[in-house]
Amino acid sequence: MKTTNHQMATIAPDTIENAGRRTFLEAGIAAGAGLLLGLRIGPVPAADTGHAGTAPAAAATFAPNAFVRIGTDDTVTVIVKHLEMGQGTFTGLPTLVAEELDAAWDQIRAEGAPADATRYNNLLWGSAQGTGGSTALANSFEQLRKAGAAARQMLVAAAAQRWQVPAAEVQVKDGVISHHAGHSARFGELAEAAARLTVPTEVRLKDPAQFKLIGQPGLHRTDGPSKTDGSALFTQDVRLPGLLTALVVHPPRFGARVKRIHDTEARAIPGVERIAEIPSGVAIIARDFWTARRAQDTLRVDWDETDAMTEGTAEILARYRELAKSPGAIARQDGDVDAALAGAAQVIEAEYSVPYLAHAAMEPMNCVIEPTDHGIRVWNGEQFQTGDQAALAKVFELAPEQIEIRMLFAGGSFGRRANPASDYLIEAAHCYLALRARLPVKLQWTREDDMRAGWYRPLYLHRIRAGIDSKGRPVAWDQRIVGQSIIAGSAFEPMLITDGVDQTSVEGAANLPYAVPHFRLDLHSPQLPVPVQWWRSVGSTHTAFAGECMIDELAVAAGQDPVAYRLRLLKNHPRHLGVLKLAAEKAGWGQSLPKGRGRGVAVHESFGTTVAQVAEVTVRKGGQFRVDRVVIAVDCGLAVNPDVIRAQMEGGMGFGLSAALLGEIRIEQGSVIQSNFHDYQILRIDRMPEVEVHIVPSAQPPTGVGEPATPVIAPAVANALFAVTGQRLRSLPLRLSP
């Protein structure tokens, strides 16, 4: 082994080595050789691991660390600490292990990790375990490559011992270990021998030029087979001996409380085990879903509406407009905005607004609580282990480690299953406690519960005044945002609220990339009884819409092309420039289109990933329109799984398009109007445009792709509609006047 050009680090299982991650690529390329890195990975967990979706793999034969297990049947099981909710983490993270292990892709399996923040914390979240903010791949990039490299090193050492040859002469390729003297073995054959060796304290990682799997197309999703034959295990699918189903009747208005339950008829239905008031409503526990549903239909509840919310969307919007007249908490201030506005050649003022939105994952929220000898076992599409463990420990009066969590596949989440208040898990716990019997209970929300029980992307209002000089250049940008704080009152408050500003309310606006010398952003965070939560791409869901439409308005006021205008103002943002140029070029920006058709553009960075989209629309008489084609360019650093990136760009854009065209939760007198997919429409296949995805080549460390495509499409489509019709749409969903 070469020992030059490497980094050494000492072992400290409870700390994380980040220096290597930062410098890995440059150093690796410069050195032209692998790196030797300190191995700071927890040991294999002693207990049974949780598992998502598939049957447990063959017995662990060789488990060198908390992330890799190799069986005598030659399967390599990668323990994935992040929730697979569609974003591809059960494929992306195993790719990192397989690469350094030199495994064959078809021997790789993925399995969900148990809740155990000592081994499976999110390295970008400090000591907490959870999935969100498009961090799964980024925080695992070095950790899992090390895990794979350590396993490889041990297999090689086992082979060297068995064949009595120098380890340096042992080769590994596509899951086969060999030596030029004619020796050859598969991983499974050496697993037991490798398991008897000491785990290395340092490992050498590959030079990126040696990558065989990272960056390659054709690595099929590890969850593809089980998700196409009905065997993938979601929380909804959990079946246990004695399992009961709980439905909950929630208050019809936010803030209402149970006054009286009329349940004589419901109790008489055979199979209804218990009906009881719980903090969030009335729990109905029965032998199966249908029995509980019938009981729910006959149950009547009188509600105490003394403290119930009386406002609706219209009143909230009116209140926000009033608030927007006074200054809020300053999020960012550069120069002298008032003076610059006063001296501007032209001032453009606009108000943008976005409604409440439900996540509406295809799998309505659910959770299974099962009593065990040691405490409680939770079966859940688990997105925030540390927070949920603590919350449930409190309800059950147990220690957090007595709450065992089985992380199952989630049938979508889009942020919903990482609830800072652990809302539906706590509700499931109360259902179990209300039962007063040691039987497992599955809380199952109906679609109506999922739609109406809250936790929405907040309604936001933006007011922007921008000034341009005589050459059309922006000289001042004054933006005010009004909307509920997602973070206030949660465990994240100390980290994410600074000087009265919820950073997630202003992300994507406070870091406006355009060169504007005088800039001010302030924020009002009014409190309302509507429960709110992050929704795929969080603050960017609204800041990208307001910012990218406004810059388009400025380009028009300046009489300049929207792409050229942006390019001039993005000189210090090479990644923005790169994606914008690429998307414009691939979309044929500037080429003429038939009458009634037009293009719009938007570019936005979120979670370290930059995305540009060009949308092509056709407008028909009467204000009907269709998005025909979307060209996407993305810069997410090194592209680990190009096909997963493409899929997230396609789907993330489609998710954003759904909100742009259709999404709105309306509240009237404290009550949600929508209830199911007939009145909360989501994008269907007939409105899905043709999509093209282009990935900017990069050797920078990888960043996430689950969220960044979502916020870009609404402004791109709004700008395209303006290009065709001259109508500037400033609220979502987008509706053209006839």
Next chain:
Amino acid sequence: MLTLRINGTEHQLDLDPAMPLLWAIREHVGLTGTKYGCGMAQCGACTVFLNGAPVRSCSTPVSVAAGGEVVTIEGLVKGLGVGALGKVGQAVRTAWLELDVVQCGFCQSGQILAATALLAENPDPTNAQIDAAMSGNLCRCATYARIRDAIRRAADALV
């Protein structure tokens, strides 16, 4: 007592005749590939074949299915009780795997059954025909572009 034939196997079940077929399949027969998404035939996640035609099992009383031939995703993939549809179903699933259509996967059983029904009826659908046939199956991950491509691929493979 009613008799349900699911994926070629008979089940004698003592159920409320009004119980939706979905819950009989999921909770009483134990086949969980068929999903509950909306309960009102709006999303298609619960799609199964009843006597060769796709139905929304969340809105089909189990009494309606009694005596009929039900096929779920599990049966389609294994070719159980599915007859000539089996070959189409296999081609659809293969195309789904080749193009990595799935994301969260929750709607995909329904998508695969709907696509199989489409190709059994129309072996060479246009994009517009695909959109019309598949617009009752929601996918919140918006895997729609790949669903279109996979249906075309399966159609080509079946020629």
